[in-house]
Amino acid sequence: MSVSEATSSEAIDDGSGSEFRRGVMSCVPVLLGTIPYALVLGAQATQKGLSAVELPLMTGLNFAGGSEFAAIQLWTSPPHIALIVAITFLVNSRHFLMGAALAPFLEHLPQRKTFAALFFLCDESWALGLADARQRASAGIAPAFSLRYYMGAALAMYLAWVGFTAAGALLGPMLGDVQHYGFDMAFPAVFLVLMRGMWKGMKAAWPWLVSLVVAALVYLFIPGAWYVAAGAVSGLLAAWLMAGDA
Amino acid sequence: MIDMATLATIVLMAGVTYLTRIGGYVMLRNRVLGARATAVMEAAPGCVLISVIAPAFVSRNPADLLALAITFIAATRLSMLPTVLIGVASAGMLRHLMG
Numbered sequence: 001m002s003v004s005e006a007t008s009s010e011a012i013d014d015g016s017g018s019e020f021r022r023g024v025m026s027c028v029p030v031l032l033g034t035i036p037y038a039l040v041l042g043a044q045a046t047q048k049g050l051s052a053v054e055l056p057l058m059t060g061l062n063f064a065g066g067s068e069f070a071a072i073q074l075w076t077s078p079p080h081i082a083l084i085v086a087i088t089f090l091v092n093s094r095h096f097l098m099g100a101a102l103a104p105f106l107e108h109l110p111q112r113k114t115f116a117a118l119f120f121l122c123d124e125s126w127a128l129g130l131a132d133a134r135q136r137a138s139a140g141i142a143p144a145f146s147l148r149y150y151m152g153a154a155l156a157m158y159l160a161w162v163g164f165t166a167a168g169a170l171l172g173p174m175l176g177d178v179q180h181y182g183f184d185m186a187f188p189a190v191f192l193v194l195m196r197g198m199w200k201g202m203k204a205a206w207p208w209l210v211s212l213v214v215a216a217l218v219y220l221f222i223p224g225a226w227y228v229a230a231g232a233v234s235g236l237l238a239a240w241l242m243a244g245d246a
Numbered sequence: 247m248i249d250m251a252t253l254a255t256i257v258l259m260a261g262v263t264y265l266t267r268i269g270g271y272v273m274l275r276n277r278v279l280g281a282r283a284t285a286v287m288e289a290a291p292g293c294v295l296i297s298v299i300a301p302a303f304v305s306r307n308p309a310d311l312l313a314l315a316i317t318f319i320a321a322t323r324l325s326m327l328p329t330v331l332i333g334v335a336s337a338g339m340l341r342h343l344m345g
Contacts, residue, residue: 057256079251095267119267189333231300
């Protein structure tokens, strides 16, 4: 189900239960890409010596896949704590931007709920929740941000991630290389559809192009996980400069 | 069977990750942004998403690039589920066919 379908008139009636369900359903295509990766992470982690208890503890408390892949790559026994924590922070620094973009939509919520909901912020739950909030805002629905929709998508992601990383750790060596099957293409697919929903014309998309080019170049020529931060910040700089011209 | 150094690493990872999750919200809540800052925040989601998937655009594998082009075209006209299915199927098949 696309975000535009998800916000079609009959789906947004009222019902809190149906809002949660709408969130879960919108996450289903995303899970298609997530589950194979969760299995792979689990299998890799056991090769590095993490137990089938330790890994779900990591994915359940940290719940940020990119940083967990990085941590497992760098894992030694005993682990370099400072290095792994620093890399985790770097890989997840994009959350600052994501939370900032979401902030205007969260003002109607009590802080206790907001701080709990933000624990479940990941690329997918954020992108779905924000795209939905923008569509509801342009349709004149208040409040624009549906907490139950967001939590439906976020909890579906959370349970799948923790459950299937644990399964990967248990199944371990039985799994082959899932990359060969093409499941990794699910992420570009999901993100491109979400970006189409955010499309506001060529001029507004220039910062995205800047981000793409810079992130790609940094990815090619600088080792490590810098490319996400470099790409995002360059795009924002472009947006800031362009807004000055207007 | 939980190793103490492992537990410490996991707890600290979780701590810094949660800080990144609440940081942007804490800094920007109840702020009224100017026009320029608003333009930056409007562009931010797309900038983050495209940066995350940027490596796919510079893959060394021609099968991956072709699959990405097919996925891109699908994403401009189809909804989420068919786009994901086309993306995964084209990547899987092209990698198989093109070695």
